[in-house]
Amino acid sequence: MKKVYNFSAGPAVLPDSVLNQAAEAVVDYSGHGMSIMEMSHRSAPIVEMVAETRQLVCDALNVPDNYKILFLQGGASLQFSMIPMNILKDGEIADYTDTGAWSAKAIKEAQRYGNVNVVCSSKETIYNYIPKEFDQSDTQQYLHITSNNTIYGTQWTDFPKASGYLVADMSSDIFSRPVDINQFGVIYAGAQKNMGPAGVTLVIIREDLIGRAERHLPAMLDFAIHAEKDSMYNTPPVFAIYVVNRTLQWLKELGGVDTMHELNTLKAKLLYDEIERNPMFKSPVAEDDRSLMNVPFVFANGGDEQHFLNFCTERGLVTLKGHRSVGGFRASIYNAMSEEGIKALISAMQDYSQ
Amino acid sequence: MKKVYNFSAGPAVLPDSVLNQAAEAVVDYSGHGMSIMEMSHRSAPIVEMVAETRQLVCDALNVPDNYKILFLQGGASLQFSMIPMNILKDGEIADYTDTGAWSAKAIKEAQRYGNVNVVCSSKETIYNYIPKEFDQSDTQQYLHITSNNTIYGTQWTDFPKASGYLVADMSSDIFSRPVDINQFGVIYAGAQKNMGPAGVTLVIIREDLIGRAERHLPAMLDFAIHAEKDSMYNTPPVFAIYVVNRTLQWLKELGGVDTMHELNTLKAKLLYDEIERNPMFKSPVAEDDRSLMNVPFVFANGGDEQHFLNFCTERGLVTLKGHRSVGGFRASIYNAMSEEGIKALISAMQDYSQ
Numbered sequence: 229m230k231k232v233y234n235f236s237a238g239p240a241v242l243p244d245s246v247l248n249q250a251a252e253a254v255v256d257y258s259g260h261g262m263s264i265m266e267m268s269h270r271s272a273p274i275v276e277m278v279a280e281t282r283q284l285v286c287d288a289l290n291v292p293d294n295y296k297i298l299f300l301q302g303g304a305s306l307q308f309s310m311i312p313m314n315i316l317k318d319g320e321i322a323d324y325t326d327t328g329a330w331s332a333k334a335i336k337e338a339q340r341y342g343n344v345n346v347v348c349s350s351k352e353t354i355y356n357y358i359p360k361e362f363d364q365s366d367t368q369q370y371l372h373i374t375s376n377n378t379i380y381g382t383q384w385t386d387f388p389k390a391s392g393y394l395v396a397d398m399s400s401d402i403f404s405r406p407v408d409i410n411q412f413g414v415i416y417a418g419a420q421k422n423m424g425p426a427g428v429t430l431v432i433i434r435e436d437l438i439g440r441a442e443r444h445l446p447a448m449l450d451f452a453i454h455a456e457k458d459s460m461y462n463t464p465p466v467f468a469i470y471v472v473n474r475t476l477q478w479l480k481e482l483g484g485v486d487t488m489h490e491l492n493t494l495k496a497k498l499l500y501d502e503i504e505r506n507p508m509f510k511s512p513v514a515e516d517d518r519s520l521m522n523v524p525f526v527f528a529n530g531g532d533e534q535h536f537l538n539f540c541t542e543r544g545l546v547t548l549k550g551h552r553s554v555g556g557f558r559a560s561i562y563n564a565m566s567e568e569g570i571k572a573l574i575s576a577m578q579d580y581s582q
Numbered sequence: 583m584k585k586v587y588n589f590s591a592g593p594a595v596l597p598d599s600v601l602n603q604a605a606e607a608v609v610d611y612s613g614h615g616m617s618i619m620e621m622s623h624r625s626a627p628i629v630e631m632v633a634e635t636r637q638l639v640c641d642a643l644n645v646p647d648n649y650k651i652l653f654l655q656g657g658a659s660l661q662f663s664m665i666p667m668n669i670l671k672d673g674e675i676a677d678y679t680d681t682g683a684w685s686a687k688a689i690k691e692a693q694r695y696g697n698v699n700v701v702c703s704s705k706e707t708i709y710n711y712i713p714k715e716f717d718q719s720d721t722q723q724y725l726h727i728t729s730n731n732t733i734y735g736t737q738w739t740d741f742p743k744a745s746g747y748l749v750a751d752m753s754s755d756i757f758s759r760p761v762d763i764n765q766f767g768v769i770y771a772g773a774q775k776n777m778g779p780a781g782v783t784l785v786i787i788r789e790d791l792i793g794r795a796e797r798h799l800p801a802m803l804d805f806a807i808h809a810e811k812d813s814m815y816n817t818p819p820v821f822a823i824y825v826v827n828r829t830l831q832w833l834k835e836l837g838g839v840d841t842m843h844e845l846n847t848l849k850a851k852l853l854y855d856e857i858e859r860n861p862m863f864k865s866p867v868a869e870d871d872r873s874l875m876n877v878p879f880v881f882a883n884g885g886d887e888q889h890f891l892n893f894c895t896e897r898g899l900v901t902l903k904g905h906r907s908v909g910g911f912r913a914s915i916y917n918a919m920s921e922e923g924i925k926a927l928i929s930a931m932q933d934y935s936q
Contacts, residue, residue, distance in 0.1 A: 230615050231610075231615050231616075232614075232615035232616060234615075234616045234620050236620065236621065236622045236625075237622070238622070238817070239619060239620055239621055239622060239623065239817065239820060240620060241616075241620050242617060242619060242620055247608055247609050247617050247619070248609065250608045250619075251605040251606075251608040251609045252605075254601055254604050254605040254608055255601050255602065255605045256585075260586075261584050261585050261586035261588075261898070261900075262585075262586060262588045262595075262900075263596060263601050265593060265596060265601070265604075265774075265778070265779035265780075265825065266588055266590065266593055266594060266595050266596055267590065267593055268590045268591070268592070268593060268901060269593065269780065271590075271901070301655035301656045301657070301660075301781065301819075302655045302656055302660075302802055302816075303655070303802075303816045303817055304816075305801065305802050305815070305816035306655075306656075306800075306802040306816075308800075308801075308802075309800035309801075309802060309803075313800075333801075336801075337800055337801060340798065340800070418816075418817060420619075420817055424619070425619035425819070425820065425821050426619075426623065426817040426818065426819050426820050426821075427655065427781045427782070427818075427819030427820075427821065427822055428781070444694065446660075446662075446663035446667075446691055446694070447659065447662075447663075447687075447690075447691060448656055448657075448659050448660040448662075448663060449663075461659070462656075462657045462658075462659040462660075462772075463592070463593065463657055463772060463774055463780040464780065464781075465655075465779070465780050465781030465819065465822070466593060466779065466780050466781075467779050467780070467781065467821070467822075468781055468819070468821075468822075471619065544615070546615075546616075547622060547625070
């Protein structure tokens with residue numbers, strides 16, 4: 229096996245040390261003589277592991293006491309429905325920002341539960357910037373944002389101030405930078421970019437919002453039930469939670485989200501600087517809104533995209549193809565992408581352009 | 583590490599060869615230079631693996647062409663809601679059999695979508711038998727059964743004939759025996775007993791039932807969307823599906839569900855015979871309805887249960903404690919439990935009783 233640099237947008241690169249620990253646990257979990265996949269979720273070692281993972285989330289993001297941390301299934305896509313159905317009463321207003329394909333899906337799903345007001349959209353320019361001037365509803369319950377737009381490579385560098393509170397899909401930049409949780413009513417994130425494998429979804433929710441809509445919901449869609457049962461109402465995705473645990477332990481040992489943010493800023497700057505410097509490439513994204521996580525770039529004057537992709541693949545730089553709606557290339561440089569990986573990509577860009 | 587015999591009710595024992603292959607894939611998937619957890623679900627190797635897993639399900643159970651095979655999230659618990667909300671129109675009747683705690687949960691969730699008729703219940707005798715004489719509604723849409731009751735150790739040896747069609751929660755005995763799929767409108771099963779790790783749910787659904795209720799549903803709860811997108815509407819739990827793939831490959835190499843049923847029958851007989859023979863133990867379950875998967879047993883004349891459990895643990899026979907609602911002991915002897923494991927348990931029972 230030759231290890232590659234994996235620029236996939238998600239599921240995405242994870243730290244090697246996490247993969248090695250996960251592989252061990254798949255065969256024998258901490259000397260229990262069985263795989264972590266074979267252990268009851270009600271057994272003491274698993275209950276402890278899930279509680280420890282909650283604590284690691286809490287520590288990493290300084291989550292205040294009046295929030296619940298849940299590990300659910302169904303990805304951000306299920307949260308698009310669960311959040312409004314649990315929070316929004318019929319006719320109540322929620323403001324949504326439309327900054328990409330995932331925002332648009334969140335809007336579509338929310339529309340069946342309340343009065344959804346789309347306060348801004350950058351769709352006309354293929355979502356290549358984050359709108360910053362927009363009017364919010366005075367009677368807004370919450371303002372929904374997608375903190376980082378994986379496909380288009382834009383990111384809310386500073387969060388808007390909500391007239392109610394923020395609800396954020398942070399699937400593609402959670403744990404990449406510090407955030408002030410107090411601004412948010414709910415933060416949710418699929419694991420498969422910065423946390424772990426596909427199959428577990430983190431939800432951080434302010435306690436007073438749980439059960440707010442007073443709807444009679446299916447048990448599996450009711451935050452109140454998941455919160456009361458500490459994410460163990462039904463069998464949780466134990467192995468996926470364990471990988472999140474190990475990833476957050478790795479993050480902690482590295483210095484936490486402050487250090488990670490410095491590293492991410494440095495990594496992104498190296499790559500964006502090359503895109504600016506190298507006459508062969510350009511960024512399609514407004515300068516102020518460029519993501520530290522997903523870096524789309526295109527040929528400045530056209531060219532054979534597949535040829536460059538093949539050139540990169542030969543060097544072990546893989547999954548750099550851009551999303552079909554943007555074209556060109558995209559380097560996803562999540563927490564676990566090393567500076568060496570970025571430098572190898574920059575070298576390839578330089579060598580290719582000579 | 584000392585390998586133990588794991589009699590856990592679920593998550594439960596998996597074949598060693600599956601665990602070893604899974605551990606390899608966690609580090610490097612088939613020489614791609616990255617973990618299976620790091621690979622895009624849209625990449626060719628993963629799309630192929632998921633398609634192959636569908637085919638393995640199809641081959642193992644002889645699934646006819648007019649059924650769709652889906653890999654979803656949320657466990658059987660989410661199916662308790664999804665099935666009636668997708669199939670039952672307002673006011674339509676579904677008959678439900680109440681043969682255990684999971685049946686009761688299925689009934690509770692279905693009640694919000696149609697007219698649920700509980701046709702039988704063995705609750706009064708702590709679910710220690712399967713009722714066989716009951717009246718079904720003439721205008722029934724479907725008859726719901728729990729094919730195997732994990733907690734109480736009962737199993738539908740022969741399935742009832744539905745006046746409509748059967749819908750079955752097969753979480754704890756799928757792939758343990760042949761079934762005639764044509765009797766069923768829907769079969770669903772959480773993976774964590776006979777298929778793989780917690781975090782993926784298999785749904786086999788007759789095509790004409792998809793979208794039948796014509797309800798406007800959240801996308802993630804709509805079978806039509808999952809079927810149209812081949813279980814890739816959102817990021818599926820790739821690793822969990824891979825473990826299912828390897829488990830079904832193991833099953834195939836062993837000879838499929840017919841051979842497995844013979845092995846399971848033999849294993850269960852060994853254990854039940856000992857329970858009958860050994861004056862220290864007895865079965866709380868009606869003889870005709872005893873499960874081939876979960877074998878509860880109790881002291882015939884009382885005794886120190888923890889002492890026997892400790893005696894077993896010292897011999898590497900673990901997670902034998904009975905469910906709190908039945909008491910005593912429970913040996914879950916799913917497909918992956920070896921005959922050696924059963925014999926080791928029988929030896930322990932014999933040695934303890936001397």
